[in-house]
Amino acid sequence: MIDHLDHLVLTTAKEAACIDFYTRVLGMQLESFIGGTPPVERKAFRFGNQKINLHIKGKEFEPKADIPTPGSLDLCFIADRPLNEVMAKLNQVQWPIIEGPVIRTGATQKINSVYVRDPDQNLIEISELTT
Template identity: 90%
Template sequence: MIDYLDHLVLTTANESACVDFYTRILGMKLESFIGGTPPVERKAFKFGNQKINLHIKGREFEPKADIPTPGSLDLCFIADRPLTEVIALLAKERWPIIEGPVIRTGATSKINSVYVRDPDQNLIEISESIG
């Protein structure tokens, strides 16, 4: 019945720090659009064929999760470059790796991963496919 994930919603307590992390550190593109109930200007991070819609804690859009909470996500992204380059970029930006590299099981193959935290303390896994 389900073919793929189109988008997910991230709730942040600090919009500017969140935008900085997902655009500067992870290289996603910031997009503004009109949506929600009532229709208002919204923001999203685009990458590949997916996006992450952004909600600001206390100013969420309807409909929303029952208890939108910053720091409750655990996300895994497949990088568009070798993991060694990801690690070098994180080091250059002084963004701490909390674990890895480690081998994990991804949705379609084994992956080699590092883990970081975003400004809201969401767990972010950045991986490369290894077969």
């Protein structure tokens, strides 16, 4: 019945820092659009064929998760470049790696991963597929 993930929603308490992390550090594209109930200007981070919609803590709109909470996500992204280049970029922008590289089990195969935290303390795993 389900084919793939289209988007997910991230709730942040630190809008400016969150936008900085997902755009400057991870290289996602910030976009604005009109949506929600009632229709309001919204923001999202686009990467590949997916996006992360942004909710601001205390300014959420319907429909939303029952208890939207900054810092409750644990996300894994597959990088578009080798993991050593990802680590070099994180070091260049002085974003601390909290674990890795380590081998993990991904959705389709083994992955080599590093872990960081975003400004809301969500756990972000950045991975490369292994052969």
